[in-house]
Amino acid sequence: MRLYGICSFSSSLLCTASPSCPCSDGITIFDDQGRDAGKSVAAGRAALAQVALTRVVLPIPILLLPPFLLDVLRSAPGLGPLMASSKPARVGIELAVIAFFLQKALPFAVATFPQTGSISADKLEPQFRPLDGSNPSYTFNKGV
Numbered sequence: 253m254r255l256y257g258i259c260s261f262s263s264s265l266l267c268t269a270s271p272s273c274p275c276s277d278g279i280t281i282f283d284d285q286g287r288d289a290g291k292s293v294a295a296g297r298a299a300l301a302q303v304a305l306t307r308v309v310l311p312i313p314i315l316l317l318p319p320f321l322l323d324v325l326r327s328a329p330g331l332g333p334l335m336a337s338s339k340p341a342r343v344g345i346e347l348a349v350i351a352f353f354l355q356k357a358l359p360f361a362v363a364t365f366p367q368t369g370s371i372s373a374d375k376l377e378p379q380f381r382p383l384d385g386s387n388p389s390y391t392f393n394k395g396v
Contacts, residue, residue: 278293279291280393281295281391292392295390299394302369305365306365306394309361312361313360317357322346325345368391368392369392369393371390376390
């Protein structure tokens with residue numbers, strides 16, 4: 253659990269330490285027809301927050317779930333004694349569990365967070381808000 257916290261924190265911190273930080277430079281946003289609407293610092297902050305959240309949640313299937321399943325398998329009547337008595341069987345079962353989570357759970361976790369994000373105009377700088385009072389939505393590439 254401690255390793256997960258360190259890993260996710262350092263990965264999230266790495267987002268903000270990049271030389272071209274979206275918090276200061278802004279990121280390109282696109283209108284509903286896909287046209288470039290300009291650069292927005294507010295959208296850059298929103299994208300950075302979403303990327304940081306992605307980097308916290310993404311390692312869960314790989315770092316947290318396999319140890320729990322392996323503990324269950326070690327206490328199972330059929331596999332527990334086999335894993336305790338045979339090192340090759342234990343290593344094979346552990347590798348199978350890790351491979352399963354890499355193959356099945358990681359793509360699901362990646363798909364949970366789409367590559368593009370959406371933000372409404374009222375959360376952006378004033379130049380992106382239309383004068384007619386409507387509140388359009390803009391999209392941006394998070395760069396995950």
